[in-house]
Amino acid sequence: MQRPDWKERWSGLFFVAPFLVLFALFMLWPIVSGLWNSFFNTSLAGVKHQFLGLQNWQDLFGDPAVWSSLKNTLVFTAMSTPPLVIIALVMALLANRKGLLGWLLRFSYFAPFVLPATVVTLIWVWIYQPGFGLVNGLLTAGGFAEIDWLNTENRAMLAVVITTVWWTVGFNFLLYLAALQGIPAQVYEAAAIDGADGRQQLFRITLPLLSRTTGLIVVLQLVASLKIFDQIYLMTNGGPNYATRPVIQYIYETGFTSYRIGYASAISYLFFAIIVIVALAQFKLFSGRKEAVG
Amino acid sequence: MPPDQPPSRPGRRAVLGGVLGALALTGCGSFGSKPKVREWNLFGGGDGARLLQIHQQYVAEHPDVAFQAHTLAWGPPFYTKLAMSAAGGRAPEVATMHMSRLKGFSPTTMLDPIPVDLLENAGVHQSDFLPATWDRCVIDGKLYAVPLDQHPFVLYYNLEICKKAGLLGSDNKIKPVKGVTAFLDMLRAVKETTGKYAVSVDTTSPWRLWWTLYGQLEGEFFSPDGKELVIDDAKALEALDLIAKLASDGLTPRSANYAALVAQFSNGEAGLSFNGEWEVTTYQTAKLPFSMAPFPVVYDVPKFQGDSHTFVLPHQAHRNADDTKATIEYIAWMLKHSVEWAAGGHIPAYQPVVKSQEYLDLKPQAEYRSVAPNVFYDPDAWFSGSGAQLENESAAAFSGIATGQATPKTALAQFKAATQKLLDTPSPV
Numbered sequence: 070m071q072r073p074d075w076k077e078r079w080s081g082l083f084f085v086a087p088f089l090v091l092f093a094l095f096m097l098w099p100i101v102s103g104l105w106n107s108f109f110n111t112s113l114a115g116v117k118h119q120f121l122g123l124q125n126w127q128d129l130f131g132d133p134a135v136w137s138s139l140k141n142t143l144v145f146t147a148m149s150t151p152p153l154v155i156i157a158l159v160m161a162l163l164a165n166r167k168g169l170l171g172w173l174l175r176f177s178y179f180a181p182f183v184l185p186a187t188v189v190t191l192i193w194v195w196i197y198q199p200g201f202g203l204v205n206g207l208l209t210a211g212g213f214a215e216i217d218w219l220n221t222e223n224r225a226m227l228a229v230v231i232t233t234v235w236w237t238v239g240f241n242f243l244l245y246l247a248a249l250q251g252i253p254a255q256v257y258e259a260a261a262i263d264g265a266d267g268r269q270q271l272f273r274i275t276l277p278l279l280s281r282t283t284g285l286i287v288v289l290q291l292v293a294s295l296k297i298f299d300q301i302y303l304m305t306n307g308g309p310n311y312a313t314r315p316v317i318q319y320i321y322e323t324g325f326t327s328y329r330i331g332y333a334s335a336i337s338y339l340f341f342a343i344i345v346i347v348a349l350a351q352f353k354l355f356s357g358r359k360e361a362v363g
Numbered sequence: 364m365p366p367d368q369p370p371s372r373p374g375r376r377a378v379l380g381g382v383l384g385a386l387a388l389t390g391c392g393s394f395g396s397k398p399k400v401r402e403w404n405l406f407g408g409g410d411g412a413r414l415l416q417i418h419q420q421y422v423a424e425h426p427d428v429a430f431q432a433h434t435l436a437w438g439p440p441f442y443t444k445l446a447m448s449a450a451g452g453r454a455p456e457v458a459t460m461h462m463s464r465l466k467g468f469s470p471t472t473m474l475d476p477i478p479v480d481l482l483e484n485a486g487v488h489q490s491d492f493l494p495a496t497w498d499r500c501v502i503d504g505k506l507y508a509v510p511l512d513q514h515p516f517v518l519y520y521n522l523e524i525c526k527k528a529g530l531l532g533s534d535n536k537i538k539p540v541k542g543v544t545a546f547l548d549m550l551r552a553v554k555e556t557t558g559k560y561a562v563s564v565d566t567t568s569p570w571r572l573w574w575t576l577y578g579q580l581e582g583e584f585f586s587p588d589g590k591e592l593v594i595d596d597a598k599a600l601e602a603l604d605l606i607a608k609l610a611s612d613g614l615t616p617r618s619a620n621y622a623a624l625v626a627q628f629s630n631g632e633a634g635l636s637f638n639g640e641w642e643v644t645t646y647q648t649a650k651l652p653f654s655m656a657p658f659p660v661v662y663d664v665p666k667f668q669g670d671s672h673t674f675v676l677p678h679q680a681h682r683n684a685d686d687t688k689a690t691i692e693y694i695a696w697m698l699k700h701s702v703e704w705a706a707g708g709h710i711p712a713y714q715p716v717v718k719s720q721e722y723l724d725l726k727p728q729a730e731y732r733s734v735a736p737n738v739f740y741d742p743d744a745w746f747s748g749s750g751a752q753l754e755n756e757s758a759a760a761f762s763g764i765a766t767g768q769a770t771p772k773t774a775l776a777q778f779k780a781a782t783q784k785l786l787d788t789p790s791p792v
Contacts, residue, residue, distance in 0.1 A: 198623055199617075200616065220618040309567065309763060310777075327788075
């Protein structure tokens with residue numbers, strides 16, 4: 070291949086320039102100015118701000134709301150990721166068939182994902198209501214006591230997780246389904262000729278061949294779960310008593326309800342660092358697995 | 364054709380020219396020579412629909428004014444956007460604001476004072492308002508807001524249920540009760556009739572109920588200079604204990620959020636409802652047999668948690684005299700037409716309308732107008748007021764009281780600690 074001369078190189082830059090400008094303006098600049106703001110008592114109200122040095126950072130480590138909201142975020146991630154991966158896989162295995170049943174399963178598994186967050190939360194807040202909600206109706210009909218799902222500190226997070234799984238599992242399901250359909254039929258035919266039963270085919274062929282997809286889904290899911298905000302804000306507003314408030318909501322409240330942009334920036338940076346660490350750890354695991362399989 | 368020369372593509376200059384031209388157009392605006400009035404408000408519910416109708420009438424009567432109204436999401440999103448636009452000096456000409464947020468909004472930097480002479484030229488005078496309401500709008504001797512209405516915490520009652528419970532007088536209105544015992548007797552009578560609850564109330568955020576009761580006990584909150592928390596533990600606990608008792612006796616639900624509150628009163632599970640007055644349209648639409656009354660005086664003095672919508676002039680770096688004049692005339696016009704606004708439940712602040720026969724004929728909206736002088740506003744602080752952080756902290760601390768997850772004592776301690784933390788935070792406004 071010929072080495073491109075300088076003109077061709079620079080013309081390439083010209084073509085990506087519009088994207089680069091937008092990227093710099095809306096990604097790089099906010100990232101830098103966020104870090105800058107975290108050293109000031111910047112106010113959204115435009116009041117003159119002063120340099121604070123590391124004061125915001127010191128406050129952050131002594132602020133129990135930061136740690137409790139971070140903990141809530143991690144608890145949500147730990148509770149939601151396993152079911153979102155495992156249920157998606159089971160659903161994909163069930164739906165990976167031809168005919169009307171396969172079509173019906175594919176449709177019904179994916180349908181909730183199409184709904185916007187507002188609709189989903191509206192539906193589920195009614196489902197969880199004590200007194201006249203569907204879930205409590207079933208519980209009382211079965212002779213159990215009612216549970217005040219969204220207003221009990223140790224139940225609210227579970228309620229949000231159930232809603233989130235119902236709503237978003239369709240996306241992971243679709244990724245698994247695509248991967249399943251990519252496995253050649255000959256592999257199963259060969260295995261059947263060798264006398265492998267269904268169980269052996271599942272554990273020796275299907276799951277190993279899906280491991281790359283599983284890695285991808287776990288990464289995407291962890292990042293998505295760490296960014297939890299909308300359904301909690303709409304279902305419990307972080308309550309009861311902040312038992313479900315994720316760190317993004319605390320950042321939002323600090324920066325936008327209380328106008329304290331400087332302090333909110335410092336908390337964002339702490340959270341940013343945690344996501345980077347999680348992503349790096351994932352990357353390590355993921356690249357290790359690739360070598361083992363491939 | 365050479366690949367680097369695709370056909371019929373607009374030249375760089377043409378694109379650049381077009382973009383600059385478009386920017387110039389939006390920058391200068393297309394209002395022409397008409398004075399412009401851009402209004403931001405936070406009425407997304409039933410009152411928002413009413414506001415649209417009133418605005419349509421305003422536009423029809425004022426073809427010489429370029430008028431634009433924008434409704435933004437209630438609460439923090441609205442105040443965030445308003446603060447940012449005012450901080451940048453590029454705010455709309457006029458916006459609505461809760462009176463309780465006024466002092467916390469840094470009026471001297473983020474709001475422009477209202478020219479009282481223009482207001483008087485437009486036919487609106489200080490004497491047209493209740494003195495206490497007007498005084499709250501004056502900061503450092505300057506007027507920063509014009510009150511449109513007041514919206515107190517009131518009592519809704521189901522006429523059929525209350526009749527069966529024997530609570531109605533010969534005029535078919537609920538008999539007023541005074542004192543804790545009479546209050547509890549009334550609630551028990553309703554509970555026996557419904558077989559379920561007496562009252563529907565938001566237990567997940569009981570701020571309005573608690574602040575009403577605490578106000579009726581004449582409790583203080585901040586020291587006069589606003590720097591210290593001087594909450595009266597005994598009175599605060601008395602009010603919280605009553606809230607706990609209502610729930611544990613089954614008079615109110617142990618857990619109901621705002622949507623459940625409305626549903627439980629609508630479907631007759633509760634014969635009474637404690638809430639702001641703005642749901643009147645909802646229950647009228649549902650054809651519910653109901654009326655409204657002032658919230659009972661459970662303790663010593665009549666005080667009712669409430670707030671007031673006002674018009675403010677958010678700060679503009681380059682205020683235009685013609686626009687300001689048209690804006691003040693818009694505010695005056697809105698006040699004079701506030702009987703239509705009152706149909707949505709709010710008590711007009713403009714006294715000539717309050718005294719008008721048209722308003723007095725509004726039923727049940729005129730039934731609780733007597734509480735206007737006793738509306739009890741949220742404490743003054745940058746973190747307080749409708750939709751602000753103090754209400755969130757109270758919801759977090761107090762929501763466990765009705766469910767029984769928290770005792771009034773621990774809830775109060777938590778609320779006081781959270782308030783103290785907010786007090787210790789330097790004000791960002």
